[in-house]
Amino acid sequence: xxxxxxxxxxxxxxxxxxxxxxxxxxxxxxxxxxxxxxxxxxxxxxxxxxxxxxxxxxxxxxxxxxxxxxxxxxxxxxxxxxxxxxxxxxxxxxxxxxxxxxxxxxxxxxxxxxxxxxxxxxxxxxxxxxxxxxxxxxxxxxxxxxxxxxxxxxxxxxxxxxxxxxxxxxxxxxxxxxxxxxxxxxxxxxxxxxxxxxxxxxxxxxxxxxxxxxxxxxxxxxxxxxxxxxxxxxxxxxxxxxxxxxxxxxxxxxxxxxxxxxxxxxxxxxxxxxxxxxxxxxxxxxxxxxxxxxxxxxxxxxxxxxxxxxxxxxxxxxxxxxxxxxxxxxxxxxxxxxxxxxxxxxxxxxxxxxxxxxxxxxxxxxxxxxxxxxxxxxxxxxxxxxxxxxxxxxxxxx
Ligand code: NI
Numbered sequence: 001x002x003x004x005x006x007x008x009x010x011x012x013x014x015x016x017x018x019x020x021x022x023x024x025x026x027x028x029x030x031x032x033x034x035x036x037x038x039x040x041x042x043x044x045x046x047x048x049x050x051x052x053x054x055x056x057x058x059x060x061x062x063x064x065x066x067x068x069x070x071x072x073x074x075x076x077x078x079x080x081x082x083x084x085x086x087x088x089x090x091x092x093x094x095x096x097x098x099x100x101x102x103x104x105x106x107x108x109x110x111x112x113x114x115x116x117x118x119x120x121x122x123x124x125x126x127x128x129x130x131x132x133x134x135x136x137x138x139x140x141x142x143x144x145x146x147x148x149x150x151x152x153x154x155x156x157x158x159x160x161x162x163x164x165x166x167x168x169x170x171x172x173x174x175x176x177x178x179x180x181x182x183x184x185x186x187x188x189x190x191x192x193x194x195x196x197x198x199x200x201x202x203x204x205x206x207x208x209x210x211x212x213x214x215x216x217x218x219x220x221x222x223x224x225x226x227x228x229x230x231x232x233x234x235x236x237x238x239x240x241x242x243x244x245x246x247x248x249x250x251x252x253x254x255x256x257x258x259x260x261x262x263x264x265x266x267x268x269x270x271x272x273x274x275x276x277x278x279x280x281x282x283x284x285x286x287x288x289x290x291x292x293x294x295x296x297x298x299x300x301x302x303x304x305x306x307x308x309x310x311x312x313x314x315x316x317x318x319x320x321x322x323x324x325x326x327x328x329x330x331x332x333x334x335x336x337x338x339x340x341x342x343x344x345x346x347x348x349x350x351x352x353x354x355x356x357x358x359x360x361x362x363x364x365x366x367x368x369x370x371x372x373x374x375x376x377x378x379x380x381x382x383x384x385x386x387x388x389x390x391x392x393x394x395x396x397x398x
Contacts, residue, residue, distance in 0.1 A: 001319075001323070001394055001397075002130065002389075002390060002393040002394060002397070004323040004324060004386065004390055007123070007386050007389050007390055007393075008324070008382075008386050010123060010126070010127070011119070011123065011382050011385050011386045011389070012382065014119050014122055014123065014385070015381070015382050017119070017122070018115050018116065018118075018119045018378075018381050018382070018385065019115075019378050019381070021045075021114075021115040021118055021119075022111050022112050022114075022115035022378065022381065023096075023097035024041070024097075025038060025041070025084075025106065025111035025114055025115060026097045026098075026099065026106045026111045027097050027098065027099060027100050028041075028099075028100060028101060029086030029087075029099050029101055029104045029105055029106045029111070030084075030085065030086055030101070030104065031085060031086060031087075031088060031104055031145070032085040032141055032142030032143070032144055032145030032148075032149065033060045033061060033085075033141050033142045033145065033149070034061070035061040035084045035085055035141050035142075036061055038061070038084045038114065039056060039057075039061045039062070039063050039084070039139065039141075042063045042084070042114065042118065042139050043056055043063055045118050045121070046063070046065040046118075046121060046137070049121050049122055049125045050125060051065035051066065051067055051121055051125065051137065052065065052066045052067065052068065053065060053066045058152075058153050058156050058158060059140070059141055059142075059149045059150075059151075059152030059153040059155070059156055059158075060141055060142075060149070060152065061084070061141040061142075061149075062138070062139060062140055062141050062149060062152070062153045062156075062158070063137075063139040064136060064137060064138050064139070064153075064158060065121065065136075065137045066134050066135070066136055066137075066162070067121065067124045067125055067128070067134065067135045067137070068128070068133070068134045068135075069124075069128050069129070069130070069131035069132045069133055069134070069135075069396065070128045070129050070132075071128075071129055071130060071131055071132045072132060073131070073132025073133065073396070073397065074132060074133065074396070074397075074398075075132050075133045075134075076132075076133040076134075076165050076166070076395070076396055077133060077134045077135075077136065077162045077163060077164050077165055078133070078134075078135055078136070078164065078165065078166045078167070078168065078392055078395055078396060079135075079136040079138050079158070079159065079164045079166070079167045079168070079345070079349075080117060080120060080135060080136070080137060080138065080167075080168045080169070080388060080392060081117075081138040081139075081140055081150075081167065081168070081169045081342060081345060082110070082113040082114045082116065082117035082138070082139055082140065082169070083110045083113055083114075083140050083141075083142075083143035083144075083149070083342075084110055084113075084114050084139050084140065084141055085110055085141055085142050085143055085144050085145065085149070086099075086101075086104050086105055086106045086107070086108075086110065086111075086144075087104070087105055087106075087107045087108060087144055087370060088103060088104060089103070089104070089105040089107045089370065089372050090102060090103050090105065090372060091105040091107070091372055092372035092373045093372075093373055093374075093375055095375065105372065105374075107369065107370050107371060107372065107374040108144065108172075108369045108370060108374070109171065109172030109174075109358065109369070109374075109376055110143065110144075112172050112358070112376055112378070112380070112381050112384070113170065113171065113172070114139060115381060116170070116381050116384050116385045116388065117137055117138075117139060119381070119385045120135075120137070120385060120388055120389060120392070121137050123385070123389050124389070124392075130393065131392075131393050131396045131397070132396060132397075133396040134162055135392055135396075136158075136162070136164060138153065138158055140153055140341075143340065143341050143342075146192070146303045146304060146341070147303075148304065148341035148344075149341070150341035150342060150343075150344040150345060151341065151344050154344055154345070154348060159345070159348055159349060164349055165349065165350075166310075166313060166349055166350055166351050166395060167342075167345045167346065167348075167349045167350075167351030168313075168317070168351055168352060168353075168354075168388060168391055168392060168395075169342045169345070169351070169352075169353045169354075170353070170354050170355065170356055170384050170387075170388060171340070171353070171354075171355050171356070172355075172356055172358040172369075172376050172380060172384070173355040173356060173357050173358060173359075174358050174359045174365065174366075174367065174368055174369055174374065174376065175359065175368065176331060176355065176357035176358075176359060177357050177359050177360070177361075178357050178358055178359060178360050178365075178377040178379050178380045178383070179325055179329055179357060179379075179383065180325065180329050180330075180331050180356075180357030181321030181322075181324065181325050181329065181330050181331070181354060181355070181356055181357065181383065181387055182330075182331045182332075182333045182354060182355035182356070182357065183309075183314055183317050183318045183321060183330060183331075183332065183333060183352070183354045183355075184309060184314065184332060184333035184334065184335070184354075185309050185310075185311045185314040185315070186308060186309060186311070186335075187269045187306045187307065187308045187309075187335050188307050188308070188309055188333055188335055188336070188353060189306065189307035189335070189336060189337075189338050189339050189340045189343065189353075190239075190241075190267040190268060190269055190306055190307075190335070190336070190337045190338065190339055191267065191268050191269065191274055191302075191303070191304060191305050191306045191339065191343075192265060192266075192267055192303040192304050192338075192339030193265070193266040193267075193268075193274065193277065193278070193300065193301060193302050193303050194263065194264070194265055194266065194300075194301050194303060195262075195263065195264055195266065195281055195298060195299065195300045195301070196261065196262070196263050196298075196299045196301075197219075197222060197261070197262040197263075197281075197285045197296050197297070197298050197299075198259065198260075198261050198296065198297045198299075199215040199218050199219050199222070199249075199259060199260040199261070199262070199285075199289055199294055199295070199296045200215065200258065200259050200294060200295045200296075200297075201213035201214055201215035201218060201256075201257075201258060201259065201260075201293075201294040202258065203255065203256050203257050203258040204255075204256050205254070205255070205256070206253070206254040206255055206256055207254070209256060212256040213292070213293045213294050214256050215249055215257060215258065215259050215260035215294055216249050216250060216256070216257065216260055217292065218260065218288065218289050218292045218294045218296070219247055219249060219260040219262055221288050221292070222262060222284060222285050222288050222289070222296070223244045223247065223262060225284045225288055226242050226244055226264070226281060226284060226285075227242065228284075229242050229276075229277060229280045229281060229284070230242055233276060233280050234273060234276065235273075238269070238270060238273055239267075239268075239269055239335065239337070240266070240267060240268045240269075240273055240277065241265070241266065241267040241337050242264060242265075242266050242277065242281070243264050243265050244262055244263070244264035245263060245264050245265060246261065246262060246263035246264070247260065247261075247262055248260065248261045249261065262285075266278075266281070267337040267339070268306070269306050269335060270306075274302075278300045278302075281298065281300065282298045282300065285298045286298060303339065304339040304340065304341045304343050304344070305343045305344065305347060306339075306343060307339070307340050307342060307343040307346060307353055308343070308346055308347075309346065309351070309352045309353060310346070310350035310351055310352060312350065313350050313351050313352040313395075314352040314354075316352065316391055316394055316395055317352040317354045317387070317391050318330055319394070320387045320388075320390035320391035320394060321354065321387050323387075323390055324383055324386045324387045324390060325383055325387075331357075333355060340353065352391075354387070356380050356381075356383055356384040356387070357380060357383075358376035358377050358380035359376075359377065360377035360379075363377055365377045
């Protein structure tokens, strides 16, 4: 095992730079597939560090680079990924590094992920003699914007050249106190699908419903019946969510409209449950519409697959986390229904996606991800970087 104290000491020296980078990125957030300035900032930093084979424009704005160790050894290839995109949110924090791009905000911590990966690049560049093999740095666009940047980068061959054998990624976690590291084996995040149901009826005067086919009534029954897909069709020991979040119809209080549109999100872990959701949602919507004399068109769109961590790689992440924050501060993560496109990397290669506590009540960093007041305790970046460096070096060693 590499010596965690040595890594920590160097990371502590890198911290002012990490904080400056994160704040620069926070001030200049860019939405998914538009991270042009962010990508250029990353490219310049990698170039300064002498990173090899820097490539840009992968999956629109993705950036990759290679760092090869000089120590004799097995010579494996591992990829570490950071997402770079921000969200369409107007920042409400009053800080000196507040977003300069109104309506766009790093409200999920991807600024920290990018800064940490640049920090890892610096650490590894300074310590090439301490490892054998190659680390591929992968700065990914558009995690927040399905179909997302991961799939696009994989299609463009980010896992080849050199052939990648394992992958790591991390995410800030404002639901956990700074100083905690959160790991989980197997499925940790869900598959995220979406549906749109377009109901066509026949509009008319609200006082004469018998001459109409009311799509609002049809939609209301479909919304209620969709809740039975989880409660009556899914194994109670399995997990799934169907949330109908949009019901749009009508304009006037006395006019029965022609159409209604329903939209919702569907979360699952197992492929067979995912298939069941698509089948039952389609059947319920079309058959209820038919029974009531209307028609329903169902569009079911599959989004990110479930995020499934490899057991051995997660054990490695757990050990790395324990070395950094202590065994007692490593939290086992139960699966959650959020989604993440690192899942595409994990479909291709064994890996682990872990979480780094970034909440600090005393300092006021208490707001959740995607909130306009979201901010992190930057100390978390030091824990994240040290754990990542530890995990990568340990993986490359054996
Ligand atoms: Ni995120």
